Amino acid sequence: MNEMLATAPARPSAGLGPRHAASDGPILRVSNLEVTYYTDSGRAKALDDVSFTLNSGEKLGMVGESGSGKSTLALAMMRMIKAPGRIEGGSVVVGGGDLMTLGAEDMRKARLSRIAYIPQGAMNSLNPVMRIGAQMIDAVKSHLPREGRAAIEARCKRALQSVDLDAGVFRMYAHELSGGMKQRVCIAIGILLDPHVIIADEPTSALDVVTQRQVMETIDNVQKAINAAVILIGHDMGLMAQFVDKVAVMYAGRLVEVSTVREMFTDPKHPYSRALISSLPSLGNKGVFQGIPGLAPSLLRLPSGCAFHPRCESAMPHCSTIRPQQQVLPGGRRVTCHLYDGEA
Amino acid sequence: MADLLRLENVSKVYSHGIINAHSTIALRNFSLTLKEDEPTILTVAGESGSGKTTLAMLLLGFITASAGQIIYRGKNIASLHGAEKMAYRREVQAVFQDPFAVFNPFYPVDHLLTVPIKRFGLAKSKADARNKMEEALTAVGLRPEDILGRFPHQLSGGQRQRINVARALLLKPRLLIADEPVSMVDASLRATILETLRNLQRDHGVSIIYITHDLTTAYHIAKSIIVLYRGSVMEAGDVDRVITDPQHPYTQLLVDSIPWPNLDQRWGAQPIKAREAGGSSDGCRFRSRCPMAMEICKEDPPLFRIDERHAASCFLHEKRPEIAKAALSELLPV
Numbered sequence: 001m002n003e004m005l006a007t008a009p010a011r012p013s014a015g016l017g018p019r020h021a022a023s024d025g026p027i028l029r030v031s032n033l034e035v036t037y038y039t040d041s042g043r044a045k046a047l048d049d050v051s052f053t054l055n056s057g058e059k060l061g062m063v064g065e066s067g068s069g070k071s072t073l074a075l076a077m078m079r080m081i082k083a084p085g086r087i088e089g090g091s092v093v094v095g096g097g098d099l100m101t102l103g104a105e106d107m108r109k110a111r112l113s114r115i116a117y118i119p120q121g122a123m124n125s126l127n128p129v130m131r132i133g134a135q136m137i138d139a140v141k142s143h144l145p146r147e148g149r150a151a152i153e154a155r156c157k158r159a160l161q162s163v164d165l166d167a168g169v170f171r172m173y174a175h176e177l178s179g180g181m182k183q184r185v186c187i188a189i190g191i192l193l194d195p196h197v198i199i200a201d202e203p204t205s206a207l208d209v210v211t212q213r214q215v216m217e218t219i220d221n222v223q224k225a226i227n228a229a230v231i232l233i234g235h236d237m238g239l240m241a242q243f244v245d246k247v248a249v250m251y252a253g254r255l256v257e258v259s260t261v262r263e264m265f266t267d268p269k270h271p272y273s274r275a276l277i278s279s280l281p282s283l284g285n286k287g288v289f290q291g292i293p294g295l296a297p298s299l300l301r302l303p304s305g306c307a308f309h310p311r312c313e314s315a316m317p318h319c320s321t322i323r324p325q326q327q328v329l330p331g332g333r334r335v336t337c338h339l340y341d342g343e344a
Numbered sequence: 345m346a347d348l349l350r351l352e353n354v355s356k357v358y359s360h361g362i363i364n365a366h367s368t369i370a371l372r373n374f375s376l377t378l379k380e381d382e383p384t385i386l387t388v389a390g391e392s393g394s395g396k397t398t399l400a401m402l403l404l405g406f407i408t409a410s411a412g413q414i415i416y417r418g419k420n421i422a423s424l425h426g427a428e429k430m431a432y433r434r435e436v437q438a439v440f441q442d443p444f445a446v447f448n449p450f451y452p453v454d455h456l457l458t459v460p461i462k463r464f465g466l467a468k469s470k471a472d473a474r475n476k477m478e479e480a481l482t483a484v485g486l487r488p489e490d491i492l493g494r495f496p497h498q499l500s501g502g503q504r505q506r507i508n509v510a511r512a513l514l515l516k517p518r519l520l521i522a523d524e525p526v527s528m529v530d531a532s533l534r535a536t537i538l539e540t541l542r543n544l545q546r547d548h549g550v551s552i553i554y555i556t557h558d559l560t561t562a563y564h565i566a567k568s569i570i571v572l573y574r575g576s577v578m579e580a581g582d583v584d585r586v587i588t589d590p591q592h593p594y595t596q597l598l599v600d601s602i603p604w605p606n607l608d609q610r611w612g613a614q615p616i617k618a619r620e621a622g623g624s625s626d627g628c629r630f631r632s633r634c635p636m637a638m639e640i641c642k643e644d645p646p647l648f649r650i651d652e653r654h655a656a657s658c659f660l661h662e663k664r665p666e667i668a669k670a671a672l673s674e675l676l677p678v
Contacts, residue, residue: 065530066501179392208391208557213601213611235531238560238603242611265607279535280605281564283588289564291536295500 026053027196027229033090035069035076037299044299046072046085048253051326052334054229054246056196061240061261062233063276064250065296070233071120073250074199078117079107095196113143116195120202120233123182126174132185133170136160139189159188162225163218180211184218194226201233216243237280241265249273252297252307255326258334269335271312306338314339346417348380348518348551349403353670354412356398356575370398372575373412377673378519378551380417384678385545385552387562387583389598390572396555399572400523403553404438434464437517439541441524443504447496453504454492456511464515480510484540502533509540513548520544523555538565559602563587568676571595574629577647577669581654582677591656594630628658636660653677 035047046069054060062070075081077092079099092099094114102110111117119125127135136156140147147155157167163184174182183203190198200219204212216239223230232244240247240261247264249257249272257270268274275292294311297303303310309319319338326336329343354374359367374395378384388396401407402414405421414421416432424432440446447453457477460466467473478488484506496504505525512520522541526534542565544550556562562569563583570580571594579592590596601611627642628634634641640659647669648661655667655675667675 209559209601209603210391210597212603216603217611236603237531238605241605241607242603262607265605276531277605279531281535281560282604282606283563283609286564286584289535289539289542291533291539295503 025055027056027095028054029091029093030077031091031093033073033076033092034088035072035081036086036088038084038086039300042300045302046253046299047076049326050090050253050255052248052255052258054197054231056229057224057227058246059223059230059232059244061244061247062231062250063235063237063240063247065235067296067299068250069253070250071201072253074117074119074201074231074233077197077199078111078115080117109143112139112190112195113193114195115197116190116193116199118186118190118198118200118203120205122186122201122203123179126182126185128174130173131170132172132174132177136170136189136192140192143193155192156188159192160185162191162222163188164214178211179207180214183207183211183215187215187218187222191222191226191228195228197229197231198223199231199233202235203232204239205234212239219243237276249276252302253299254307254336255334256308256336260333263331263333269329269333269340270308270337271314271339272308275311275313306336346380347377347415348417349376349378350415351376352412352415354402354409354414356395356402356407357410369575371395371402371572373669374399374575374577375412375670375672376570378553379678380518382678383545383549383551384568384676385542385554385566386676387554387556387566387569388572389556389559389562389569391557391598393574394572395575396557396572397523398575400438400521400553400555403519403521404436405432430464434460434515435518437512437515437520439505439508439512439520439522439525441527443501443508443528444496446508447504449496452493452495453499453507456507457514460511460515466514476514477510480514481507483513483543484510485536486510500533502529502537505529505533505537506540509537509544512550513544516548517550520550520552521555522552524557525554526561527556527558534561541565559587559598560604567678570672570676571598576629577657577672578630579654579656579658580647580672581650581675585651585654591650591654591661592630592658593634593636593660595656597633647672649675 031051033047033050037044037046050073062073064070076087081087099107099110133156137152140152140155157170160167160169165181165184204215207215219230244261247259247261248255249270251272257273264273265277268277279290279292292311297307305320305322306324309315312319316338324336324338326334327340328334329340351374354371356371357367357369359365388399390396402409408422419428421432448455458473461473461476467476481488481491486503486506491507526537529537538561541552545552554562554566566583568581569583569586571578573594579586579590579595586595587599590599628645631637631641638659645657645659646666647655647657648664649655649667650661650664653675
């Protein structure tokens with residue numbers, strides 16, 4: 001496996017060419033991932049037994065309230081969880097190799113080349129005193145030390161082009177760009193090495209609707225060009241409906257439902273997904289405001305049994321005592337709820 | 345019928361530099377009237393740089409207009425002093441975008457409510473003040489015992505934003521300026537906050553100017569809408585008509601870009617032209633990005649009346665009757 005890793009960054013593809021899908025089966029397989037934060041006031045289980053798979057070219061939306069563990073999941077997949085957090089178990093298999101077993105140097109090489117992460121507010125993380133080009137070259141050089149200057153530069157310019165930015169941006173500084181352009185620069189950096197998996201954490205939360213649409217269309221295009229799997233983290237269900245193929249709903253550190261986007265919007269299974277869908281504004285139901293009652297629970301004091309039961313409309317007596325397990329329903333949907341006990 | 349607020353040809357120009365002075369027109373000849381006895385919710389929509397926050401700052405008196413005047417209940421707000429100014433400060437309240445930035449982390453959240461009570465002398469005694477606070481918090485759907493005495497970092501964004509609305513409620517304002525109040529709040533809490541705002545208008549007779557780039561929430565909460573682009577009014581009217589049947593190419597682009605949570609209602613295919621930095625200051629401000637731009641667009645387009653509750657500032661509607669920009673408010677339903 002280590003041999004494969006050593007060759008991975010030196011893939012002959014010079015960027016953005018359609019990659020030949022390696023083997024069949026999912027490109028990403030996350031199994032039983034667990035993360036705990038050890039805080040002064042107790043242990044908080046931020047990720048609890050999270051498992052899902054994703055194929056090349058698929059787009060998954062990860063939704064949930066603030067504090068439900070969406071960003072922790074992204075950080076855990078990148079192995080970037082910092083103390084007091086700790087990855088307690090599970091595996092993240094990208095294209096055949098488990099990231100959790102890599103050494104620090106191999107993991108550094110895997111980031112960006114196999115799995116890329118565009119963090120929340122990435123556009124504000126560009127170095128203000130370095131030209132955009134220099135920052136991009138830095139990223140490539142640290143992975144492909146032997147590649148020549150001209151080849152690296154060409155790769156960077158192709159990446160800029162693929163996100164609809166002028167090649168002139170290469171010589172610009174961050175302050176010369178608008179918010180949408182900076183966000184697209186971050187996407188360009190993310191795809192420099194044709195990763196198998198791209199994780200975008202709320203890439204448009206600070207942008208207005210028109211720019212948001214431009215950025216999402218950009219992600220869509222580059223994703224198609226390199227046939228990568230994309231995980232879009234966010235809480236805007238409207239954006240999910242426009243962009244993703246599958247939706248995963250997180251609640252208090254657990255995946256409570258994974259469905260295709262159509263199933264999610266037409267027939268949500270988990271009561272939390274149902275509440276989420278019915279709280280959405282649309283053209284048809286003007287003036288109807290239906291929030292989800294109650295508050296998200298604190299991870300330090302999770303309710304017993306199913307963590308959603310105090311807010312759940314369909315709660316049954318045993319929901320407060322027995323923890324539901326994830327079940328695969330006929331058709332491949334995954335739900336973590338006692339309502340579907342016996343249906344799997 | 346008295347006017348609560350009247351903006352007469354208000355412009356705001358930001359300039360910098362002394363020798364090669366640059367100036368940016370943030371708001372151009374903006375006129376608006378809100379009636380005193382007809383509380384309404386008016387949306388001002390537009391993307392970043394459209395002048396919506398400049399408008400909020402002008403209304404709150406944080407900056408002064410470069411031209412034109414803002415008349416609040418018969419008095420120009422630039423000339424208010426003493427007790428009149430205090431009354432204005434109480435009657436015109438704001439809810440800002442970032443619920444994390446408005447709290448002082450060193451004080452319990454009560455501070456945000458006790459300061460205005462003291463400052464404006466709203467309560468006769470401590471017990472009375474406590475009652476008023478509890479009443480306001482309950483009205484926005486919070487449990488006072490969960491909130492009072494806590495520090496900001498112990499509360500969620502949605503709770504904090506509702507405390508801001510509670511503060512506005514406590515002061516019984518006549519006008520509330522809500523500048524992107526839900527853009528930083530979880531989608532599941534947006535509905536709750538918007539409902540609170542609507543109840544404020546319906547039950548307490550507060551007029552609300554709802555400033556946003558999110559046409560989805562605008563559609564749900566407001567009666568009327570004004571669409572701004574780089575400081576100029578593009579389209580205005582009844583919110584239903586403007587959003588379901590937009591007439592200005594810019595509004596069409598905005599409406600086309602709304603991510604509706606509906607699988608059968610996809611983003612439009614209309615390509616988006618990049619926004620030109622700076623751009624020309626004459627003529628239609630949207631010209632450089634407009635797919636329908638014509639020669640005549642180099643001139644300033646007046647406002648054309650589409651129907652009795654809808655107007656667009658675009659030469660595509662040249663054949664329609666012109667209306668004066670100052671008469672814009674007459675179109676807006678309340």
